[in-house]
Amino acid sequence: MRLTTKGRYAVTAMLDLALHADKGPISLAGISKRQEISLSYLEQLFSKLRQNDLVSSVRGPGGGYRLSRPSEDIYVAQIVDAVNESIDATNCGGSGSCRNGATCLTHHLWCDLSEQIHDFLSGISLASLVARKDIQEVSERLDKEEALQQAEANSMQRITAASLG
Amino acid sequence: MRLTTKGRYAVTAMLDLALHADKGPISLAGISKRQEISLSYLEQLFSKLRQNDLVSSVRGPGGGYRLSRPSEDIYVAQIVDAVNESIDATNCGGSGSCRNGATCLTHHLWCDLSEQIHDFLSGISLASLVARKDIQEVSERLDKEEALQQAEANSMQRITAASLG
DNA sequence: TATATACCCTAGCATTCTACTCAGGTTTAA
DNA sequence: TTAAACCTGAGTAGAATGCTAGGGTATATA
Numbered sequence: 001m002r003l004t005t006k007g008r009y010a011v012t013a014m015l016d017l018a019l020h021a022d023k024g025p026i027s028l029a030g031i032s033k034r035q036e037i038s039l040s041y042l043e044q045l046f047s048k049l050r051q052n053d054l055v056s057s058v059r060g061p062g063g064g065y066r067l068s069r070p071s072e073d074i075y076v077a078q079i080v081d082a083v084n085e086s087i088d089a090t091n092c093g094g095s096g097s098c099r100n101g102a103t104c105l106t107h108h109l110w111c112d113l114s115e116q117i118h119d120f121l122s123g124i125s126l127a128s129l130v131a132r133k134d135i136q137e138v139s140e141r142l143d144k145e146e147a148l149q150q151a152e153a154n155s156m157q158r159i160t161a162a163s164l165g
Numbered sequence: 166m167r168l169t170t171k172g173r174y175a176v177t178a179m180l181d182l183a184l185h186a187d188k189g190p191i192s193l194a195g196i197s198k199r200q201e202i203s204l205s206y207l208e209q210l211f212s213k214l215r216q217n218d219l220v221s222s223v224r225g226p227g228g229g230y231r232l233s234r235p236s237e238d239i240y241v242a243q244i245v246d247a248v249n250e251s252i253d254a255t256n257c258g259g260s261g262s263c264r265n266g267a268t269c270l271t272h273h274l275w276c277d278l279s280e281q282i283h284d285f286l287s288g289i290s291l292a293s294l295v296a297r298k299d300i301q302e303v304s305e306r307l308d309k310e311e312a313l314q315q316a317e318a319n320s321m322q323r324i325t326a327a328s329l330g
Numbered sequence: 331t332a333t334a335t336a337c338c339c340t341a342g343c344a345t346t347c348t349a350c351t352c353a354g355g356t357t358t359a360a
Numbered sequence: 361t362t363a364a365a366c367c368t369g370a371g372t373a374g375a376a377t378g379c380t381a382g383g384g385t386a387t388a389t390a
Contacts, residue, residue, distance in 0.1 A: 003254055003278075004377070012271045027336065036264055038379055043338070050338095060387030061335040076274070089168055099201055105307065106177045108299050109241070109289070113168075116285050120278065134273050142270065169348070192365065203350055208367070215367095225358030226364040331390100338385070346377075356367070 007080040009037050010045050014079050017055065018071040018126040019139050025057075025064030033149065034142045045083055052082035071130060077121035089114040172245040174202050175210050179244050182220065183236040183291040184304050190222075190229030198314065199307045210248055217247035236295060242286035254279040 016031050028046065032039040046065060049055045054074060055065045067074060090110040092098035098107050129135055181196050193211065197204040211230060214220045219239060220230045232239060255275040257263035263272055294300055 005256055006377070008256055008269075008271060008275065009378090011274070012269060015270055025336095029336080035270065040381080041379055044379090047338075057337060058387095059335090059337050059385080060389095061333095062388065063336050063386090065337090091170055091173060099307075102306070103303055104173075104177060105180055105200060105300060105303050106173060106294075107303070108297070109176070109294065110173065113282070113285065117278070117282060120281050124274070129271075129274065132273070135270060138268055138270050138272070141267070142264075171348070174349090190365095194365080205352080206350055209350090212367075222366060223358095224356080224364095224366050225360095226362095227359065228357085228365050230366090333388105333390080335388085336386085339383085341381085341383100343380080344378095346375100348375080349373095351372080352370085354368085354370100357365085359364085360362090 003080065003084070006045070007084050009035075009041070010049065010083040011076055011079050013037065013042060013045065014049070014054065014067070014074065015126060015129055015135070016139075017065060017067055018074075018130050021067060021071065025062070025066055027064040030064075030146070034146050048083050049079070052078070054078060054082055067126070071126035074126045075122050076124045076126075076129075077118055080121060089117065168245065168249070171210070172249050174200075174206070175214065175248040176241055176244050178202065178207060178210065179214070179219065179232070179239065180291060180294055180300070181304075182230060182232055183239075183295050186232060186236065190227070190231055192229040195229075195311070199311050213248050214244070217243070219243060219247055232291070236291035239291045240287050241289045241291075241294075242283055245286060254282065 012035050013031050016035055017026055020026050020030075028039055028042045031037065032042055046055060046057075050057060050065075053068055056068045057063070057065050088094055090098065090107060091104075092107070094111065094114070096103040096107055098104040177200050178196050181200055182191055185191050185195075193204055193207045196202065197207055211220060211222075215222060215230075218233055221233045222228070222230050253259055255263065255272060256269070257272070259276065259279070261268040261272055263269040
């Protein structure tokens, strides 16, 4: 079983999408700045998210990504599944051929654990995360940071333009 | 978070120990045969299990490993913790410094998941696994396989001895 | 129609981890 | 004395991660 930065990034990016769902298509460049995730890496993750029909894209200027359905209907387990191959805790992919074609001693234990984790993550929708107070606070902090950086970039541009003109 | 063959092997080996607890110290060579785990690899895992005071060793012929306390008091979570560094699902080790020193958007979610998994594995003792019917059946199968292989090896030895004499 | 924005795709790469082998020890029962 | 067993450290092939580089292609806007 794997739950690494890859899956965490995917969920974080999807949550960013859900939090800004009212602002039209969201560009990966924006997510990259707010969540501090490499743009190229995001592109690779979103390729898989799109293949799994979790997001839809709009190309061209002003384009970006949108959730392919309401955030109530997207669950964390689906996102992790889309980028990691699975959240299966067994070695045999649940088939029971973990020791020489037959089941190993602890096969049933890992099956139980897989079910436990899957049930837990399947019960958490993006909408329920958006509704959480602690997450809203973090989101506001990140939005402010981005606005601040944008303002700085703009003033830099004005100075450069002025000195050139 | 990592739950790979490493942690699974450790739990399997510890369960083998618990299942044969009445037979005195159990050699790694025996576990290696029954569970089909490389002997050298087992030695490395048991080094960690011993450091974490989950097993005690008896050196010399007839030696092997014993559980350091009753199987009722050894939990799967402790075993996985001993060989993997942790079953923590966050990126920051729970400290909350996952995005530039502050918490990332999904920090709280991974904390919840870690707690969930830890609670689950902390509730499962070796004794409770030994008591399971499905595990007893697998164990009997593996013991029979080993006895059969042993008998074959013995008869081979007799033939070799006879042809030499 | 030109241009810039943004998505899309493939290849490669440093690093880390896994699972394992090898080659040596040391302890101790018989 | 011998051999069974534990103990230790070094090394290694292969896979995965997280990321960079360098190209595309679609499309809104001027």
